Amino acid sequence: MDLTHSEYSVFLKDFEETLDHLFHEKEDINKLSLERGLPPAVMSEIMSKVPLSVAIPKQYGGRGSIVKECLGVLSAASYESLSLSLTFGINIALFLEPVSKYANESIRQEIFDRFLKNQNMGGLMITEPDYGSDALNMKTLNKEVENGYKIKGTKHWQGLTGLANYWIIASRKELDNGELARDIDFFISDESVPKQKIIVEELYDNAGLYMIPYGLNKLDIEVPKNHKLEPETTGIKMMLDILHRSRLQFPGMGMGFIKRMMDEAISHCRNRIVGAGNLLAIDQVQYQLTRIQSAFTICSAMCAHSSDMSGIEHNLATEGLEANSMKAVVTDLMQESSQLLVQLSGANGYRTTHIGGRGIMDSRPFQIFEGSNEMLYSQIADMITRAMKKQKQLHLFDFLKDFKLTSEACLHFKKDLSFTLNSIISQRKLVDLGKILSRIVCIGYVLELQAKGFRTDLVENCITSVKQEVSALFSSFHFDSVTTVVEDYSENSLWLKFV
DSSP: OOGGGSOHHHHHHHHHHHHHHIIIIISOHHHHTTSSSOOHHHHHHHHTTOGGGGGSOGGGTSSOOOHHHHHHHHHHHHHHOHHHHHHHHHHIIIIIHHHHHHSOHHHHHHHHHHHHHHOOOEEEEOOBTTBSSOGGGOOOEEEEETTEEEEEEEEEOOTTTTTOSEEEEEEEEBOTTSOBOSSOEEEEEETTSGGGOOEEEEEOOOSSOTTSOOEEEEEEEEEEGGGBOOOSSOHHHHHHHHHHHHHHTHHHHHHHHHHHHHHHHHHHHHHOEETTEEGGGSHHHHHHHHHHHHHHHHHHHHHHHHHHHOSTTSOOTTOHHHHHHHHHHHHHHHHHHHHHHHHHHGGGGSSTTSHHHHHHHHHGGGGTSSSOHHHHHHHHHHHHHHHHHHTTOOBHHHHHTTSTTTTTGGGGGHHHHOSBOOSOOOHHHHHHHHHHHHHHHHHHHHHHHHHTTOOHHHHHHHHHHHHHHHHHHHHHHHSOOOOOOOSSOOTTOOGGGGO
16 A cells, blocks of 8 residues: 555554554553563564655655644654653654755655655754753754864753654854854754764663653764755844744643543543442543543644644744643643553552653653643743733723734633732732733633534533633732742751650
8 A cells, every 4th residue: 555645544554553452462561661672573563654755845755744644643652652752752843844845855855755665754853951941042063064064062861762763953053253143053964874863871760751862962073064954044043933933832742641641530530439439420530531531622722723833934033932831831731641541440440551641751751742831831831921011901991902912812711810010020929910811811712713603511610620720820820929939958957856
């Protein structure tokens, strides 16, 4: 079967059946998830279904870089394995889509051919040991030489370390005075070429996502001139476009994972008998299950919205509010859903071979990488408050009802939103406000999906659930907290002395 050119429904069903067979019949996913990396034979069989063809343009032999198809593959993978889905997410959002949009035309075909025919993979190198989220101060440098560019530096915590065949590497140009330029340049390296090979100095002992190798990489390479990515304007805007597109596609990875947590939780509660009935008869259990279903509804709405606006034909450099909202909210929902499944499963949930227990560890880093959620929430609040000040509008509800992303959704939160913001807000309050605003933005996506025919009972439950969460967040926001750390706390703090 020519999967690359088959109907998408056929392509996706074949992929799902392959994963089900490999992980539940041929192998045991519960055991595989505890090993470092996937066995090569298993990975080869998965890649034989050309899942990454969804992110390759049709003119180069792929399925067309359609966001809906990309998110569908990510979701199918994350239902079985969050590690596998993240592997695909790295390849799609952080390598193939940037190559499609920014790579020199002369090198695209060879790269895409190797993905389609030779099961190659690629990743992105930005983070450095001393510069995590502070990417603009990275120290990896590039210098133009006769036949290309020399790149020197150190990168770490790149997913697929030592495994990827290609890398997109972020660096800064070395100026004549020895300083580094403010703008960011990106280059493609090919591990099959000796001059471009990156040295892996250490593989990290990551606590979750065992299938994905992370580590410390030493760069001292030389790449040809046509391996430099070509920005539309500046390198910084290109980086924002890449990172925002990636964040907007996180819901694909969240979708299958949250659905799996929901399916497992409902199945367990239906079959677990306590006294005269099953767990579903318990009110608190109903509440916990509706929290997971709310996450499922929000993530579904995110996927639908992202499919319309995050394709490579769009420049997303200025879409930080939506990108940050999707990434932060969906990763919080992933972690909460796995925690709820473990709680509902009792002692059995607290096993590394249990999908819930493993899910806690595998979903936790999603709240940290590509921008920690606290930082993203703070940025969301900052974007909105700056826009409010620009309009000289400090009443929160009055601003949000005229703001495109929140105009309809904010009506469900009018009571909580009807107040005037202070001109100065502490950072901890910005984080609370960012959590509130991002959830209102996401309810906007849910209402969009409902208008397209998504079932009303799930939407109504979701809105009620989010209203309760937002009310609690507003209580935290309005609470006057100026607590600070007592650094030298040792004196008069040993309880044994007071007994």
